[in-house]
Amino acid sequence: MSADRETNLNHLKLLVRDVPDFPKKGIIFKDITPLLKDGPALRFACEELAEIFKPVKIDQIVGIESRGFIFSPIVAYLLGAGFIPVRKKGKLPAAKEAVSYNLEYGEDSLEIHQDAINRGTKVVIVDDLLATGGTAQAVIHLVERLGGTVVGLAFLVELVFLKGRERLKDYKVHSLIQYG
Amino acid sequence: MSADRETNLNHLKLLVRDVPDFPKKGIIFKDITPLLKDGPALRFACEELAEIFKPVKIDQIVGIESRGFIFSPIVAYLLGAGFIPVRKKGKLPAAKEAVSYNLEYGEDSLEIHQDAINRGTKVVIVDDLLATGGTAQAVIHLVERLGGTVVGLAFLVELVFLKGRERLKDYKVHSLIQYG
Numbered sequence: 297m298s299a300d301r302e303t304n305l306n307h308l309k310l311l312v313r314d315v316p317d318f319p320k321k322g323i324i325f326k327d328i329t330p331l332l333k334d335g336p337a338l339r340f341a342c343e344e345l346a347e348i349f350k351p352v353k354i355d356q357i358v359g360i361e362s363r364g365f366i367f368s369p370i371v372a373y374l375l376g377a378g379f380i381p382v383r384k385k386g387k388l389p390a391a392k393e394a395v396s397y398n399l400e401y402g403e404d405s406l407e408i409h410q411d412a413i414n415r416g417t418k419v420v421i422v423d424d425l426l427a428t429g430g431t432a433q434a435v436i437h438l439v440e441r442l443g444g445t446v447v448g449l450a451f452l453v454e455l456v457f458l459k460g461r462e463r464l465k466d467y468k469v470h471s472l473i474q475y476g
Numbered sequence: 477m478s479a480d481r482e483t484n485l486n487h488l489k490l491l492v493r494d495v496p497d498f499p500k501k502g503i504i505f506k507d508i509t510p511l512l513k514d515g516p517a518l519r520f521a522c523e524e525l526a527e528i529f530k531p532v533k534i535d536q537i538v539g540i541e542s543r544g545f546i547f548s549p550i551v552a553y554l555l556g557a558g559f560i561p562v563r564k565k566g567k568l569p570a571a572k573e574a575v576s577y578n579l580e581y582g583e584d585s586l587e588i589h590q591d592a593i594n595r596g597t598k599v600v601i602v603d604d605l606l607a608t609g610g611t612a613q614a615v616i617h618l619v620e621r622l623g624g625t626v627v628g629l630a631f632l633v634e635l636v637f638l639k640g641r642e643r644l645k646d647y648k649v650h651s652l653i654q655y656g
Contacts, residue, residue: 315569325569329589333536333558342553356513362567365545366559373522373550378513381546389495389505409509 304340309473311337312453326453326475328424332366341472342367345422345450346374348470352447355417356380360406360435361387367452368422380412380419382435393441397434406431408438415443426451426471429460436467484520489653491517492633506633506655508604512546521652522547525602525630526554528650532627535597536560540586540615541567547632548602560592560599562615573621577614586611588618595623606631606651609640616647 311331318325331337345367354377359368361383372379385394385405392407413419419439421432426449436446448468454460457476461469491511498505511517525547534557539548541563552559565574565585576585593599599619601612606629616626628648634640637656641649 313570318569319566327569329561329568329570329592333560333592335535335552335556335558338549338559339553339556355515359546362542362545362563363561365542366539366549366561369518369546369550370553372515373519373553376515376519378515379518379546380513381509381543383542386499387542388509389498389507390493390509412509412513 301344305344305472308337308341308452312473326425326455328363328452331452338370341452342370342374344472345452345470346371348468349375349420349448349450352418354420354447356413356419356444358382358408358419358421358435358439360421360423360431363425364423367424371420371422371450375420377420380408382406382408382438393438395434395437395441398428398430406434406438408435408442410442413439413442413444417444418447419444420447421449422451423449424452426454426458426460426464426469428458429463432460433463436464481524485524485652488517488521488632492653506605506635508543508632511632518550521632522550522554524652525632525650526551528648529555529600529628529630532598534600534627536593536599536624538562538588538599538601538615538619540601540603540611543605544603547604551600551602551630555600557600560588562586562588562618573618575614575617575621578608578610586614586618588615588622590622593619593622593624597624598627599624600627601629602631603629604632606634606638606640606644606649608638609643612640613643616644 315325356378357372396405451471454471495505536558537552538560571590572587631651634651
């Protein structure tokens with residue numbers, strides 16, 4: 297890794313702030329809004345997220361509502377790919393596939409339009425946070441059920457101690473900022 | 477307007493599909509997911525949204541949860557600006573300002589971090605849809621309460637018959653696709 301790149305990655309980490317007791321007591325929330333607010337840092341982060349997928353022609357980037365919609369569309373732009381939203385229950389208007397999954401703090405379900413992904417389409421899933429990997433795994437199921445190929449997953453932040461990467465071991469996983 | 481540009485804008489409009497009776501009976505929902513899915517169309521749309529704000533140095537783009545998070549971060553990237561999320565109640569972790577507003581189909585409130593915008597910061601608000609302008613007006617209040625200057629607002633789709641533009645008459649309003 298070049299010294300410049302390392303400096304920039306360290307700078308990203310400094311822009312993530314800890315907010316104690318959010319969303320509930322005892323949890324330390326990793327708040328990325330100071331990073332988003334910083335134009336050059338946001339730019340660098342998105343370029344880094346996109347970079348390792350450039351050697352392959354990626355057709356579509358899948359982003360996950362809501363915070364996951366922030367980085368993923370920029371990565372789509374940078375790779376010249378289309379953008380596919382995976383949304384919470386009841387938000388997508390047309391015919392859809394749904395999947396249930398366990399969250400870090402409960403359970404939820406996610407949906408994708410049935411016509412979002414064509415068979416054989418090369419897809420990268422982009423999200424802000426890799427925690428237990430439950431959400432990512434649910435989204436992989438949705439993409440594969442529609443016949444898409446998941447080339448990899450890219451995350452801004454990885455909570456290494458939650459071992460999400462093990463759950464996603466059959467896939468290329470890329471993250472910029474690691475904790476633990 | 478050049479012939480090419482006009483052709484591309486017409487093409488965008490063809491990629492928005494009508495979904496009847498969503499979110500409830502009698503409403504025709506403008507679904508932008510076919511446009512998002514199309515890489516070149518997404519790219520063109522975002523470049524068009526950003527273009528008219530290039531002559532001014534824009535510090536930050538404000539995007540509105542959730543669908544509004546899709547175009548706005550790309551516009552931030554293109555203008556070299558930071559990105560500020562305005563979120564639904566209870567989602568932002570740090571100290572915040574809130575505003576209530578009337579939706580087309582009900583009432584809701586939106587929040588912004590108090591440290592999101594510095595006094596005198598030049599801001600553009602980007603959203604996917606201009607309907608009655610109620611949401612946009614609420615977000616303008618939030619930005620101005622924090623001391624930011626709203627340079628303008630950019631929307632992918634404008635429902636002209638709902639006259640949102642009249643409500644925003646003190647601001648520069650830009651839209652790519654108009655209905656009615």
